[in-house]
Amino acid sequence: MAKRLIIFQVIILAAALMIVLAGCDKDDYPPSLYDPDYVSKGAAVINSVDPSALALSGVTVITINGANFSPVKDDNLVFFNAEKGIVLEATETTLKVRAPIYAADSVAMRVAVQGAVLFSNIWPYSLEPAQEPLITLTTAEVPWAVATDAEGNVYTSMVISNAGAGVKKIAAGSDKFVDFAPKGGETYYTAMKIGPGGTLYGVRNVKGIFSYKAGDAKPAVFASTGLGNIMDIDFDASKNLWGVGNNPDVYRIKPDKSVAKFAFKANLRAVRVYNNYLYVAGDQDKIVKVWRFPINGEDLGAVEEVLNFTEKVGGNFAIYCLTFSADGYMYIGTDAPAAIYLLSPGGALEPLYPGQFVPKVLSFAWGLGTDLFMTREVTIEAEKVKYQQLVFRINTQKEGAPQFGIL
Numbered sequence: 001m002a003k004r005l006i007i008f009q010v011i012i013l014a015a016a017l018m019i020v021l022a023g024c025d026k027d028d029y030p031p032s033l034y035d036p037d038y039v040s041k042g043a044a045v046i047n048s049v050d051p052s053a054l055a056l057s058g059v060t061v062i063t064i065n066g067a068n069f070s071p072v073k074d075d076n077l078v079f080f081n082a083e084k085g086i087v088l089e090a091t092e093t094t095l096k097v098r099a100p101i102y103a104a105d106s107v108a109m110r111v112a113v114q115g116a117v118l119f120s121n122i123w124p125y126s127l128e129p130a131q132e133p134l135i136t137l138t139t140a141e142v143p144w145a146v147a148t149d150a151e152g153n154v155y156t157s158m159v160i161s162n163a164g165a166g167v168k169k170i171a172a173g174s175d176k177f178v179d180f181a182p183k184g185g186e187t188y189y190t191a192m193k194i195g196p197g198g199t200l201y202g203v204r205n206v207k208g209i210f211s212y213k214a215g216d217a218k219p220a221v222f223a224s225t226g227l228g229n230i231m232d233i234d235f236d237a238s239k240n241l242w243g244v245g246n247n248p249d250v251y252r253i254k255p256d257k258s259v260a261k262f263a264f265k266a267n268l269r270a271v272r273v274y275n276n277y278l279y280v281a282g283d284q285d286k287i288v289k290v291w292r293f294p295i296n297g298e299d300l301g302a303v304e305e306v307l308n309f310t311e312k313v314g315g316n317f318a319i320y321c322l323t324f325s326a327d328g329y330m331y332i333g334t335d336a337p338a339a340i341y342l343l344s345p346g347g348a349l350e351p352l353y354p355g356q357f358v359p360k361v362l363s364f365a366w367g368l369g370t371d372l373f374m375t376r377e378v379t380i381e382a383e384k385v386k387y388q389q390l391v392f393r394i395n396t397q398k399e400g401a402p403q404f405g406i407l
Contacts, residue, residue, distance in 0.1 A: 042068045044076075044111040044120035056395060057127040058101035058356055061088065066120070068113060069095055075114035080107045080127060101356060103129040130353050134373065134391040135175050142389045143168075145363045146375050147192040147200065150406040152368040155180055155200060156375065156391055157189040164188060167200060167212060170391075172368070184218035186210070191232040191321075191363065195405040196239055196255075203230040209243060209253065226259040227251055232321070235405035236273045236295060244268035244280050250293075250300070262293070262300045270333075274324040274401050279306065281319040281332070286310075288319055290330070290343075309334075312349050313341070323364040323372065324401035331396075333361030333374060340374070340394075352396075358387050366400030367393075 045067040055062055062085070070076050073090035078097045081104065085097040095111070107127055111120040134154060137143070143156040152172035158165040164187040168177035180200070189202035189210075200212045202219065207227050210219035228247030235241055243251040245268060249261040268282035277292040278300060288309040294301035309319060313336050321333035330343040331352065338351030339359040363375040371393050378389035 040117040041113060041115040043116050043118035044068045044113045046109070046111060046120050046123045049109070049123055049125070053124070054126045054128060055099045056130050056397065057099050057103045059130045059353055059397075060099050062097050062099060064095040064097060064109075064111065064123075065093060066095075066111070067093060068116065068120075069093065069111065070113050070115075072114075077112040079110045079112065079119075080104075080125065099127055101130075103127045103132075128395065130356055131392050131394045134393045135170055135177060137388070137390060139385050139388055142188075142378070143375050143391050144188040145190055145192040145202065146365045146373050146391055147194050148365040148367045148373060148403070148406075149194045149198065152371075154365070154367065154373055154391065155192060155194070157186070157192060157202065159188050167192070167202070169214075180214055181212040181216050181219070184210070186219070193233055193235060193241075193403075193405050195235060195241070201233060201241065201405075203233055203243065205229050205231050205245060209233060209241065223253045223257050223259060226261070227253075231269050232271045234271050234273050235403070236278070237276075237404050239404065242271050242273065242278055244271045244282070246282075250278070250280065260298075264291075264293075264303060266291075269318065269320050270322040272322040272324060273404060275328070279322055279324075279330070281309075281322050283310075283318065286316070288317065290319065290322070290332070306330075307332075307343055307347075307349065309341075318360075320360060320362055321364045321374075323366055325396065325398035326401050327398060328401075329398065331364060331372065333364055335360030339376070353394075366403060370396050370398055370400075372396045372400065 047066045050063040069092055071091050073087045076087050076090050078085040083100040083102040085100050087097050089096040105126050107125040109123040109125045140161045142159040145157045147155045154170040156168055158168045164183045166183040167180045169180040170177045186204050189204050192202045195201050202210050208224035209222045211222040212219050229245040230243040231245040233241050233243045239255050241253040248265040250264050252260045266282045266284045268280050270281040272279045276295050278295055279292045281290045290307040291303050292306050293303050317334055317336035319334050323331045328345040332341040339357035339361050340352040342352045343349050360377045361374050362377050365373045374392050379387035
C-alpha cells in the first residue's frame with residue numbers, strides 16, 4: 001500500500017511539473033541585458049602619472065595623463081587595487097585624483113570610464129601612509145608625553161596596567177621600546193623635552209620641573225621654587241626653559257635655575273618658541289586662543305593674539321599642544337573633530353589631512369626630516385576601547401622648526 005502511495009505521489013508531481021513547463025512561453029522571460037548592437041567606448045589609457053611612482057595616502061593629488069577619459073569627472077573611476085581615489089578634475093586626456101586613505105607598497109592603478117567595457121592598462125604604484133602608529137602596544141601600555149632627540153630617537157612617558165612605568169625610549173628605526181629611566185614619583189608626564197647634554201625634562205601639572213639622565217633611578221627636581229603648576233615647557237635659543245599652566249604668570253627658568261615671572265593670567269596648556277617669539281595656547285574666560293610674546297633679551301614684549309580658536313572652530317574645544325614647521329606653519333593638537341589643525345603664516349586655519357585623525361591629541365615632538373610624532377588619547381565607547389592610546393608618526397611633508405633644547 002505504501003509503495004503504491006509513493007508511486008502515485010511521484011506521478012502527481014511529474015504531471016504538475018509538466019503543466020508548469022508547458023505554461024512557460026519564451027515571451028514570459030525578462031528581456032536580455034545583452035545588446036548585440038552596443039558599441040563600447042574605447043578603454044582608457046594611462047600614459048604618465050605625476051608623481052610617477054609614490055604618493056601619500058589620502059593626501060597627494062595625483063595627475064594622470066592619457067586618453068579616452070570622460071570630461072564628466074563622476075564618469076571616471078580610479079582604482080588603487082580595490083580602493084577608489086577621489087576624482088577632482090577631468091578632461092578627455094587628464095585626471096586629477098586624490099589618493100585614497102589606503103597604504104600599500106604594491107598598488108595596481110587602473111581607470112574605468114562609464115560606457116567602456118574594459119579597464120585601462122595597469123600603472124604600478126605605491127601609497128605611503130600619511131600617519132601610522134610608531135610601535136605596536138597592548139591596551140595596557142599607555143603612552144603620554146612624547147619627546148625627540150637630535151638622533152631621531154623618540155621618548156614617551158609610559159603607564160602600564162594603570163601604574164606609572166617611567167620613561168621609555170624608542171630608538172630611531174626600532175619597533176620596540178626600552179627603558180630610558182625608571183619610574184620615580186610621577187604617574188606620567190604631560191610634557192617632556194630633551195635639553196642640553198641629552199637631559200630629559202618633564203612636567204606633570206605640579207609646581208616643579210623634573211630632569212633625568214639615562215638610567216637615573218629617580219628624577220631630579222630641576223626647579224620648583226617660585227613656580228605654579230606647569231603643564232608644558234619649551235627651550236629658547238639661550239637654553240632657557242619656558243613653563244606654562246593654569247597660573248597668573250608665564251615662567252622662565254634659566255640654566256642656573258633662577259626663575260622669572262611674566263604676568264599673564266590664563267589656563268595655558270601649550271607653549272612653543274619659534275622665530276624669537278614665545279607662543280602659548282589656552283583659554284581665558286572659556287575662549288580658547290593662541291597668543292605670542294616677542295622675546296626681547298631678558299624680557300617678554302607685549303602680548304599679541306594670533307588665533308581665536310573658539311571663534312574659528314566653534315564648540316567647547318581645547319588646544320593641548322603646539323609646534324611649528326620650518327616654514328612657519330603652526331600645528332595645533334586639539335580635542336576638536338579634526339584633531340590637528342594647520343595655521344598658515346597668512347592666518348588661514350584648516351584641518352591637517354582631513355579624515356585621518358581622531359581626537360584628542362595630547363603631545364607633539366618633531367623628529368628628523370618630515371616626521372612629526374604625536375600621542376593620541378584613548379577613545380572609550382560603550383565601556384570598550386574604540387581607539388587605542390598610541391604614539392603616531394605623521395609624514396608632514398615639511399621640515400620641523402628648530403628645537404633649541406637639542407641644537
